[in-house]
Amino acid sequence: MIPSSVAVVAMVLLLGASALALFVWAWRRGQFDHLDEQSRAVFDARDPRIERPWESEAQRRERERAHGPPLPAQPGEWGGAA
Secondary structure, three states, X not given: OHHHHHHHHHHHHHHHHHHHHHHHHHHHOOOOOOHHHHHXXXXXXXXXXXXXXXXXXXXXXXXXXXXXXXXXXXXXXXXXXX
């Protein structure tokens, strides 16, 4: 029982140390510098402008101020008939 436990503990320590090393490497290379911009990279450019029927008037005005006038939803998009 002890030899297999030592192997498991050693493997866990090795995997944990390699994960920590990869995290530190990514941090030093600047992968976490611009998280806000990177989080928006998955959206289509017109997504912030599509009408959202569930948002309040204040939210709609804020989004319109930030991104321009809203666009009508196409079929299958937020609020658009499929």
